[in-house]
Amino acid sequence: MLSKKCKYAIHALVYLTDRYQQGPVHIQEIAEKQRIPKKFLEAILLELRNAKILHSKKGKGGGYYLYKKPQDVNLIEIIRLMDGAIAMLPCVSLNYYEPCEECRDERTCGIRDAFIGVRDETLRILSESTLEQIAKRQKIIGKR
Amino acid sequence: MLSKKCKYAIHALVYLTDRYQQGPVHIQEIAEKQRIPKKFLEAILLELRNAKILHSKKGKGGGYYLYKKPQDVNLIEIIRLMDGAIAMLPCVSLNYYEPCEECRDERTCGIRDAFIGVRDETLRILSESTLEQIAKRQKIIGKR
DNA sequence: TCGCAGCCTATATAATCTATAGACTTTAAC
DNA sequence: GTTAAAGTCTATAGATTATATAGGCTGCGA
Numbered sequence: 001m002l003s004k005k006c007k008y009a010i011h012a013l014v015y016l017t018d019r020y021q022q023g024p025v026h027i028q029e030i031a032e033k034q035r036i037p038k039k040f041l042e043a044i045l046l047e048l049r050n051a052k053i054l055h056s057k058k059g060k061g062g063g064y065y066l067y068k069k070p071q072d073v074n075l076i077e078i079i080r081l082m083d084g085a086i087a088m089l090p091c092v093s094l095n096y097y098e099p100c101e102e103c104r105d106e107r108t109c110g111i112r113d114a115f116i117g118v119r120d121e122t123l124r125i126l127s128e129s130t131l132e133q134i135a136k137r138q139k140i141i142g143k144r
Numbered sequence: 145m146l147s148k149k150c151k152y153a154i155h156a157l158v159y160l161t162d163r164y165q166q167g168p169v170h171i172q173e174i175a176e177k178q179r180i181p182k183k184f185l186e187a188i189l190l191e192l193r194n195a196k197i198l199h200s201k202k203g204k205g206g207g208y209y210l211y212k213k214p215q216d217v218n219l220i221e222i223i224r225l226m227d228g229a230i231a232m233l234p235c236v237s238l239n240y241y242e243p244c245e246e247c248r249d250e251r252t253c254g255i256r257d258a259f260i261g262v263r264d265e266t267l268r269i270l271s272e273s274t275l276e277q278i279a280k281r282q283k284i285i286g287k288r
Numbered sequence: 289t290c291g292c293a294g295c296c297t298a299t300a301t302a303a304t305c306t307a308t309a310g311a312c313t314t315t316a317a318c
Numbered sequence: 319g320t321t322a323a324a325g326t327c328t329a330t331a332g333a334t335t336a337t338a339t340a341g342g343c344t345g346c347g348a
Contacts, residue, residue: 002232007246010255039339059346060292088146102151110282114273121265129258138254183308203315204323
């Protein structure tokens with residue numbers, strides 16, 4: 001399951017995608033519209049900024065705005081940043097690999113194969129899912 | 145990520161698959177061979193018994209043994225039992241559905257689609273992965 | 289130079305995961 | 319029928335992580 005933090009991040013980013021290239025949006029507004037605790041959102045946006053996905057502007061009229069292009073930010077990137085590994089086992093993770101304590105020997109472990117398959121499919125699907133796509137889909141559905 | 149509980153369960157079940165139809169195996173042995181805390185394993189095996197995957201025999205010479213056929217137990221069943229939902233979002237879970245607090249309206253949420261895809265692929269792959277397969281794979285690899 | 293709004297560190301609270309304790313019940317063997 | 323083995327069950331301790339909040343600091347614009 002994704003953490004709330006991660007879900008908040010996705011919602012906030014989609015919100016900012018709708019405002020792409022329209023100047024900074026301040027935290028308060030995002031928090032209210034997306035019903036996210038303001039201080040928690042603050043920490044999330046800061047992380048996204050440090051990851052160069054967002055930029056920010058201080059002072060009056062300041063706020064956050066999307067720095068990367070909406071078509072260049074996918075769900076994998078966001079999830080990795082917020083929640084860490086995508087894989088269901090540490091020993092099959094590409095970015096957060098750790099040996100399984102339970103396995104005596106990774107080579108003779110019959111369990112890994114299935115989870116490697118799951119990992120690859122998950123990566124495939126979620127990397128195809130960009131902010132642009134999500135925002136677009138939301139608009140189309142909304143019009144029905 | 146799978147919990148330790150779930151990983152322990154899988155390892156214990158694979159161990160019991162190797163002993164299928166060879167009488168009860170007692171907790172102590174499984175705990176030692178698979179390096180699982182005995183008391184924790186106890187609780188896990190009990191749950192698997194209540195789910196009719198294992199049977200047990202009390203008293204001297206007692207222990208646990210596989211009740212279902214190894215080809216009829218797959219990873220989905222085990223994970224659902226130990227960790228709950230397979231899906232990454234509660235609102236796309238088949239067996240543990242819950243509405244997303246964050247979404248105002250599920251119909252207009254552009255995020256769900258990707259996660260429905262991930263869920264379906266995960267189900268497909270992990271339901272094809274049975275205890276029989278895992279145990280077999282382990283033996284073949286071990287012989288190399 | 290005033291106040292707005294993001295930046296940063298620390299901490300509180302809650303939930304969940306992992307593990308253990310100990311008393312109880314059933315069964316087999318003698 | 320007594321004893322010891324082995325699972326059953328309830329309760330709880332301890333550790334870790336997730337979620338949320340507080341409050342002072344910093345840079346920017348008018």
